[in-house]
Amino acid sequence: MPPPHPEHLFEQADALIRGAARETDLRRAISNAYYALFHFVLTAAADMVVGADQRATARYSFVYRSVEHSQLRAVCSQVRATAPQNVALCPTGGFGGIADFARITLNLQELRNQADYDPSKEFSSSDAEIEVSNARQAIKWFQEGSLEQQQAFLTMVLFKSRSSQQRAQALSTPRGNPPAGP
Amino acid sequence: MDATRRPLVKAEARRYISRMTTLPDDKIKEIATGVAVSNSVAVLSVQTSTTVDSDGVSAVEIKFELTPGSTSAVVGLPSALTTSQLIQKLADEGEERLPIVRFEDRGATSSS
Numbered sequence: 001m002p003p004p005h006p007e008h009l010f011e012q013a014d015a016l017i018r019g020a021a022r023e024t025d026l027r028r029a030i031s032n033a034y035y036a037l038f039h040f041v042l043t044a045a046a047d048m049v050v051g052a053d054q055r056a057t058a059r060y061s062f063v064y065r066s067v068e069h070s071q072l073r074a075v076c077s078q079v080r081a082t083a084p085q086n087v088a089l090c091p092t093g094g095f096g097g098i099a100d101f102a103r104i105t106l107n108l109q110e111l112r113n114q115a116d117y118d119p120s121k122e123f124s125s126s127d128a129e130i131e132v133s134n135a136r137q138a139i140k141w142f143q144e145g146s147l148e149q150q151q152a153f154l155t156m157v158l159f160k161s162r163s164s165q166q167r168a169q170a171l172s173t174p175r176g177n178p179p180a181g182p
Numbered sequence: 183m184d185a186t187r188r189p190l191v192k193a194e195a196r197r198y199i200s201r202m203t204t205l206p207d208d209k210i211k212e213i214a215t216g217v218a219v220s221n222s223v224a225v226l227s228v229q230t231s232t233t234v235d236s237d238g239v240s241a242v243e244i245k246f247e248l249t250p251g252s253t254s255a256v257v258g259l260p261s262a263l264t265t266s267q268l269i270q271k272l273a274d275e276g277e278e279r280l281p282i283v284r285f286e287d288r289g290a291t292s293s294s
Binding site: 077080081082083099100103104106107109110111113114124126127129130133134136137138141 | 235236241248253256257258259261262263265266269270273274280281282283284285286287
């Protein structure tokens, strides 16, 4: 079975907005817009590592399922400034449109969390319409990026740099017990 | 749970937030308005509020109140550019809180 196609998720979101009878429909539309971006990244990452012609294999599914929301968020946050600092991989000339993709994804991930879990937030049809259109534009920006920019971004989403792993390990290790090395 | 996603405990979060560089609301509104104008987004006002992001860390929500009925003119490139450029410029200015950008059109229908 092929991975979820982002445009199908967008079309589902469009239908939810058009026929919205309840705010829940608009919340689901915003959630769909984020998941379209998320599945777009998973597909691009697995295509890069395993190959688009291997989508029916267990190896492809393994890579596809290995991407975490938290790691995607961390990478998107790292590249949000014009001159990102402490980025593991920086393509020649920067990230270009991939950085725009990252900023929209970062924003939409937060809005998706609000839409799914925060009853104090209200969503209107214009909210949902704008966020779905932002997500569609983000994918265009990603696709316009160079292969080097796309691959740098996807590699950082798939693999954590050793220093970030060590930071995470240090945070999770009780005080007095240094992280195991090397 | 992945340690990088581990929710910050209260004391840890307080220490982190107290170290964060934040811009004054007026500066954020000035940047936001400038970005919206440069992308031909018809904005009545910009509102900011302090919130927390999905990791429980301090964030800033920035809401563009659109001219009523202008959603269709904003959808697509103008709203996407405004969102991306605002996040970029705030990061460039040193704002460490995550901005959460939203648009509100009071002329649009709101479902119950």
